[in-house]
Amino acid sequence: MLQHELLILFLILAGIATIVFVYVFLSSWRLKEEGGGMKKPLKKRFWFSLILVVVLGIFATATLPRSPYFQYAHESPAKVIHVDAMQFMFYMSEHAIDPKLPVSENIELPANQMVEFRVTSLDVNHGFGIYDSAMHLITQVQAMPGYVNRLRYTFKKPGTYHVLCLEYCGMGHPVMETSFVVK
Amino acid sequence: MESQGMKKITSVWIITILMLFVVSIVLGILMRLNQGGVIQEQTLTFYSNLTTHGLTMIGIWFVAGMMAVNYLMQRYVRTSFAVNLTALIFTVIGVLLLWLSTFAGKFNAAWTFLYPLPFKDFGASSWATTLFLISLAVFGIGWFIWCISLMANILKKYSLAEAFAWQHLRKEHKTDTPPFILITTVTLIGIITCLIAAVIIIVLFFAEMLSQGRFVNDALLMKNLTYFFGHTIANEMLYLGLAVIYELFAEVSGRPKWKTTWYVSLAWNCSLVFILTAFFHHLYMDFVQPEGLQIVGQLASYLASLPAAGVTVFSVFIAVYRTKIKWSLTNVLFFMGIAGWVIGGLGAVIDATITNNVVLHNTLWVPAHFHTYNAMGNVLFSLAFFYWFSTQSLENIRLSTAAKGLLVTLLIGGIGFLLAFYIGGSDSVPRRYSNYPASLKEAKPLALMGASFAIVYLIAILSFFYNISRRCLKILFASA
Amino acid sequence: MFKNIVCFCLAFGACLQLLAQTKVSALDEESNIYHRVFDAPLTESVSGQKGFLSQQYERKPLILALVYTRCTGICSPFLLQLKDDILFNLRDSSFRVVVLSFDPRDSKADMNSLQKRFGLEGNSQWLFATTDSIRSLNTSIGFAPVWDSLRKQYNHEALLVGINSGGYITKKLIGMRSSHDLEKMVTSIHNVFSPSYRLPGSSTLFSCFNYDPKSGRSTPGLGLLFVGLPAGLALLIVILLRLMVRKQTPAVPDK
Numbered sequence: 001m002l003q004h005e006l007l008i009l010f011l012i013l014a015g016i017a018t019i020v021f022v023y024v025f026l027s028s029w030r031l032k033e034e035g036g037g038m039k040k041p042l043k044k045r046f047w048f049s050l051i052l053v054v055v056l057g058i059f060a061t062a063t064l065p066r067s068p069y070f071q072y073a074h075e076s077p078a079k080v081i082h083v084d085a086m087q088f089m090f091y092m093s094e095h096a097i098d099p100k101l102p103v104s105e106n107i108e109l110p111a112n113q114m115v116e117f118r119v120t121s122l123d124v125n126h127g128f129g130i131y132d133s134a135m136h137l138i139t140q141v142q143a144m145p146g147y148v149n150r151l152r153y154t155f156k157k158p159g160t161y162h163v164l165c166l167e168y169c170g171m172g173h174p175v176m177e178t179s180f181v182v183k
Numbered sequence: 184m185e186s187q188g189m190k191k192i193t194s195v196w197i198i199t200i201l202m203l204f205v206v207s208i209v210l211g212i213l214m215r216l217n218q219g220g221v222i223q224e225q226t227l228t229f230y231s232n233l234t235t236h237g238l239t240m241i242g243i244w245f246v247a248g249m250m251a252v253n254y255l256m257q258r259y260v261r262t263s264f265a266v267n268l269t270a271l272i273f274t275v276i277g278v279l280l281l282w283l284s285t286f287a288g289k290f291n292a293a294w295t296f297l298y299p300l301p302f303k304d305f306g307a308s309s310w311a312t313t314l315f316l317i318s319l320a321v322f323g324i325g326w327f328i329w330c331i332s333l334m335a336n337i338l339k340k341y342s343l344a345e346a347f348a349w350q351h352l353r354k355e356h357k358t359d360t361p362p363f364i365l366i367t368t369v370t371l372i373g374i375i376t377c378l379i380a381a382v383i384i385i386v387l388f389f390a391e392m393l394s395q396g397r398f399v400n401d402a403l404l405m406k407n408l409t410y411f412f413g414h415t416i417a418n419e420m421l422y423l424g425l426a427v428i429y430e431l432f433a434e435v436s437g438r439p440k441w442k443t444t445w446y447v448s449l450a451w452n453c454s455l456v457f458i459l460t461a462f463f464h465h466l467y468m469d470f471v472q473p474e475g476l477q478i479v480g481q482l483a484s485y486l487a488s489l490p491a492a493g494v495t496v497f498s499v500f501i502a503v504y505r506t507k508i509k510w511s512l513t514n515v516l517f518f519m520g521i522a523g524w525v526i527g528g529l530g531a532v533i534d535a536t537i538t539n540n541v542v543l544h545n546t547l548w549v550p551a552h553f554h555t556y557n558a559m560g561n562v563l564f565s566l567a568f569f570y571w572f573s574t575q576s577l578e579n580i581r582l583s584t585a586a587k588g589l590l591v592t593l594l595i596g597g598i599g600f601l602l603a604f605y606i607g608g609s610d611s612v613p614r615r616y617s618n619y620p621a622s623l624k625e626a627k628p629l630a631l632m633g634a635s636f637a638i639v640y641l642i643a644i645l646s647f648f649y650n651i652s653r654r655c656l657k658i659l660f661a662s663a
Numbered sequence: 664m665f666k667n668i669v670c671f672c673l674a675f676g677a678c679l680q681l682l683a684q685t686k687v688s689a690l691d692e693e694s695n696i697y698h699r700v701f702d703a704p705l706t707e708s709v710s711g712q713k714g715f716l717s718q719q720y721e722r723k724p725l726i727l728a729l730v731y732t733r734c735t736g737i738c739s740p741f742l743l744q745l746k747d748d749i750l751f752n753l754r755d756s757s758f759r760v761v762v763l764s765f766d767p768r769d770s771k772a773d774m775n776s777l778q779k780r781f782g783l784e785g786n787s788q789w790l791f792a793t794t795d796s797i798r799s800l801n802t803s804i805g806f807a808p809v810w811d812s813l814r815k816q817y818n819h820e821a822l823l824v825g826i827n828s829g830g831y832i833t834k835k836l837i838g839m840r841s842s843h844d845l846e847k848m849v850t851s852i853h854n855v856f857s858p859s860y861r862l863p864g865s866s867t868l869f870s871c872f873n874y875d876p877k878s879g880r881s882t883p884g885l886g887l888l889f890v891g892l893p894a895g896l897a898l899l900i901v902i903l904l905r906l907m908v909r910k911q912t913p914a915v916p917d918k
Contacts, residue, residue: 003542006533007609014526020500021522028503028510035505045446045501049493056485059536064481067537069474073856076829080697087303096693118693120862124300125402127468127545129613135622137542137611142468144402145299146867148693149470149859162622166468166545166613168293170305171226174616331904338905372897379893387889390868404871404886411890459894470858473872 001136068139072152078113081180085119085126085143088172090163092180107180111158117151119143126176127166133159140166155182188264189254194655196250196271197569200243201648203278204562207243208644210236212637215603218619219631227306229617230291234315237294238281241417242322244557246274247565248423249329252367254572255430256333259364260340266332273325280318290315293615295413298405301388313392316385323385327378334371337364348448362443366426369455370419376459377415384408403471407462414462421524421556422454424564425495428517433502435571437509441498450490457487467540477537484535488528496525512586513571519590520563523597527556530605545615547629548608551601558640559597566647573654593643599636603629692835694805699830700727701796701803705763708774708791709784716761716800719790720826724758724852726845727824729806731766731817732773737839741821744839746781749788752842758852762791765801765808766817769793804832825852 027035038044084091084102091102099122109115119128121143128151129140141151155161158181165176210232217224224232249270256262284290288311292300301312337346341360346368350356387400387408433440463480466472499521508514530552534543543549612619612626619626702717719725728745730738742762749760764774771793778784778791794800801807808819825834825848834851836844847860861870869886 001542001609002539003546003548003609003611006539006543007605010530010533010605013529017522017525017529021518021525024500024504025518027505028508031505031507034507037506038501038504041497041501045493045497048497049489052489052492056488056532060482060485063536063538064478067474067477068541069470069477069858074854076827076831076854077697082693087305096691096696098691116697118696124303125297125406129545131611135611135624137546139541140468140544141470144406144469144471146399146402147469147471147859147861150856151470152856164613164620168295168297168300168615170300170303171230171291171617172305173230174226174613174618174620177620331900334901335904335908338901339908342909343902343905372901375900376893376897379896380890383889383893387868398868401867401870401884401886404869404884404889407871407887407890411893471861471872474858 003137068141068151072114072154075114075152077116077152078110079115081107081109081115081117083117083119083128083143084122085128085165085169085176086122087124087170088165088176090128090165090176090178092163092178104178109155109180109182111155111182114152114154117141117153118148119151120148121145124169125167126169127164129164129166131162131164132157133161135162137166142167158182186257186264189257189262189267191659192264192267192271193250193254193572194659196246197572197655198652198659199271199275200247200565201569201644201652203239203243205641205644205648207236207239208637208641210239212634212641214617215630215634215637217617219627219634220618221631221634224617226617227289227291230293231285231289231307233615234291234293235282235285239278240557241294241420242274242278242281244561244565245326245416245420245423246270247568248420248427248561249326249333251427251565251568251572252370252423253329253333255363255427256336256367258430259361260336262336263332266329270325270329273321273328277318277322277325280314280321284311284314284318287311288314295409297409298384298388298400298402299391302391316388319381320385323378323381327375330371330375330378333367334375337368337371341368347452348443349452351443351445351448360443360448361430362441362447363426363430365443365448365451366422366429369451370422370426373415373419373422373455373458377412377419380408380412380415384412403469406466406469407472410462410465411459414465415458417553417557418458418461421561421564422458424520424561424568427564427568428495428499428521431568431571432499432514432517435509435511435513436502436506438502438506441502447494447498450494454487454490457483457490461487461535464535464540467537468544481535481537485532488532491528492525496521510582512582512590513567513574515582515590516563516567516570519594520560520567523559523563524556524561527552527554527560530555542611543608545613546608547604547612547614550614551604551608554604555601559601563593566651569651569655570647573651573658589643589646592639592646596636596638596640596643600633600640603633603636607633692837695803695832695835697831697833698803700824700826700832701799702830703763703794703796703800705761705790705792705794706771708771708778708793711771717830719759719761720828720830722759722828724828725826726758726760726848726852727804727826728760728762729765729819729822729824730762730777731764732769732777733766733816735816737819737821741839742777742781745823745845746783748842748845753846753849755849756788758788758849760789762789763797763800764793765797765806765819767795767797804835823848825849827852827854 082093082097084097091097091104092107093103093105119141123145126143127140128143130138132138139151139153141149160179160181163178165173213224214229214232216222217229253262253267288308290304290307290311292304304312341364344350345358345360346364348360348365350358387405391400429441460479460483463476464484467477467480533539534548534552607626607629610625612623700716702715705714705716728742730742774791774793783789804824806822808817811818820837821839823836824832827833834848836848869889870884871886872884
């Protein structure tokens with residue numbers, strides 16, 4: 001899972017930062033007399049900043065093209081699912097949903113084929129977060145009134161997927177849930 | 184120099200802030216306990232507490248930075264006591280109105296009050312939304328006057344170019360701008376900007392309310408404005424804390440004062456631009472936002488870390504590394520706060536990457552990172568100032584064993600409570616859930632872990648509260 | 664004079680009627696998206712040649728317009744607007760337009776005279792046709808005209824259907840719509856992906872962005888000014904402050 005890798009990455013980085021801070025602190029704390037401070041600080045500052053620029057630059061160029069806005073842009077979806085979020089439920093249907101008379105259907109999606117969710121909201125902002133059967137968040141998009149967001153995704157594993165609301169939408173926010181099946 | 188009046192009003196600020204802080208922490212702990220299933224709050228109570236917790240915290244740490252900056256600014260320019268008092272009165276009235284709207288009116292649209300939720304706020308009294316918006320307006324007016332007044336005080340002495348320290352970008356220059364003035368200028372402009380954004384939001388809200396449905400606002404526009412305001416103010420309050428560090432760190436360490444150099448000037452001028460464009464990262468999951476702005480969001484978020492790390496953090500390293508320093512509780516808190524700020528920043532940069540945001544957006548990762556640089560960063564900056572302020576007249580303040588114990592308690596509490604958030608985020612636990620669905624197995628134990636460590640953190644804060652308030656009361660009631 | 668006033672009132676009434684037509688339930692256009700269009704047999708109005716809809720969309724993506732020749736209501740202005748938009752605003756020959764009659768009474772000759780009336784006879788981008796399987800086609804695109812026996816007219820919406828070269832419906836437009844919306848349809852039949860779109864709604868105060876299908880980018884709307892405004896205003900305030908306080912003498916010397 002990406003998010004577990006991110007936690008490990010974060011803990012490593014936070015650990016390195018802590019070590020550096022403790023090291024710098026102890027270098028002063030343990031000092032009996034004047035220690036002379038850092039040698040050539042401007043040069044060190046320059047290299048530190050440059051390394052930071054390079055690392056962030058690599059991260060940006062590696063991740064930006066994989067942003068969800070560009071994924072599957074040149075493919076046709078095997079299925080289109082309309083999603084209308086409403087305080088405090090999701091309507092999902094293979095057909096367009098009439099906002100005055102919203103009706104939900106049981107959704108079955110094909111595995112290993114790209115599907116498109118057309119997500120909108122009938123009242124306030126909601127989130128459309130898709131969780132796999134082990135309750136790991138795999139992708140999401142916001143549901144905004146007046147707009148339709150198109151989320152494209154290919155489900156690799158068959159099973160039951162859950163949908164949770166991922167934008168605070170009022171006191172019923174935690175009970176807003178639905179699910180669908182991938183076969 | 185600092186006047187007696189300013190000393191007294193600063194004492195009142197500190198006591199008020201610490202009291203509100205304790206209440207807000209308690210609300211936070213109650214929320215985590217409710218999520219853990221130990222206590223059972225009504226859902227409505229949970230969410231109105233969430234709203235109170237969020238806005239009170241933002242409010243108090245903002246004014247904590249402002250009043251510290253105001254106090255120290257008197258070293259360079261004269262500031263107005265009347266304006267400071269006005270800001271205090273407006274803040275207290277604002278908090279009272281806010282609490283009335285949330286505790287009595289059950290307003291529960293969270294501190295971001297994302298449009299159009301306040302119009303569809305289940306369970307809230309009909310007057311609560313209006314009262315909430317009025318309380319925001321009261322905060323806004325008080326703080327706006329304060330910012331404008333401080334800005335005017337700076338500009339009486341420094342030209343605009345000097346306030347921005349542009350002369351330091353050239354090789355030769357006649358006048359020096361202290362880093363404190365530079366950072367305060369940059370930060371105040373950022374704050375004025377986001378307060379204007381807040382005014383626009385409130386006007387648009389009232390316009391829709393008064394039009395009685397004849398027109399509606401564009402949800403995307405409102406979201407952009409909301410995060411422009413919310414993200415920026417949450418970041419600027421950290422910068423206020425940094426201004427205090429630039430002014431005090433060397434002084435309390437018994438070292439020569441920090442000077443503005445070309446890179447300090449450049450870094451802070453760049454910060455102003457990055458801070459005002461980084462908020463786009465709040466809209467990554469709104470695909471309706473043009474891709475260009477999403478990319479700007481990621482780049483600005485990355486770039487914002489450069490001047491912070493390359494200049495401020497590195498300057499602290501230079502000031503400390505192999506340097507004989509008079510360590511007291513003040514500079515240890517500053518140093519720890521910088522570390523907390525950096526680590527929170529790491530969590531933020533990870534989340535500000537669009538591909539990661541897909542699985543982290545609105546999970547507990549978000550409160551994890553901002554609690555890191557608030558509870559373990561900005562709060563420590565402010566506590567350091569509070570402590571320094573309250574012990575100014577005392578001689579030979581050394582790091583006592585009790586103080587060391589206090590710091591360790593604070594660290595253990597803070598780290599444990601934050602780890603529960605980070606692990607929750609990586610386990611896909613959504614934020615702002617009053618109760619967790621049974622399928623999210625890790626969520627409840629993590630909430631309990633968070634609550635337990637937060638209690639440890641609270642104990643440390645209570646001890647600070649007692650010590651600092653006691654001394655502040657003495658300053659307040661001392662005869663001139 | 665009186666006659667003029669009556670004429671004006673009638674014209675005004677007709678305009679109101681048209682405006683009312685354009686107000687549609689926002690999500691109606693969402694139905695049947697990515698459904699395959701029914702492969703209807705067509706009879707071309709000029710040559711009388713027989714063929715299938717699939718032969719058309721396989722060559723180039725299509726915009727399908729549904730009209731009938733005896734319509735006294737929206738069909739004529741609708742077709743006129745479509746023609747003007749495509750000829751003068753879009754100037755894009757990457758797709759074809761099929762104007763199909765949904766009235767079984769319409770003959771090949773009726774459609775031919777309609778084509779002549781609109782001056783589109785020699786235009787190879789346009790194809791006027793009739794079909795004998797209109798019901799199946801209507802079902803596949805979610806079009807439901809209702810016969811009003813009193814007025815001897817169909818109650819129907821003005822409908823454009825965008826069909827890509829695979830025969831899938833990529834977008835629908837209901838009512839008289841701007842050339843801007845038509846451009847969106849053209850990008851959609853070329854399978855250009857835009858991650859989101861706006862629902863038609865009339866009473867939004869300030870819009871944040873307007874999607875421009877030509878460039879595939881969103882252009883700033885009036886509302887975006889409000890996002891830029893605070894920074895500009897803040898800077899202006901600071902400059903004004905400096906101008907205002909500069910006249911006074913410095914209050915306190917440095918410590």
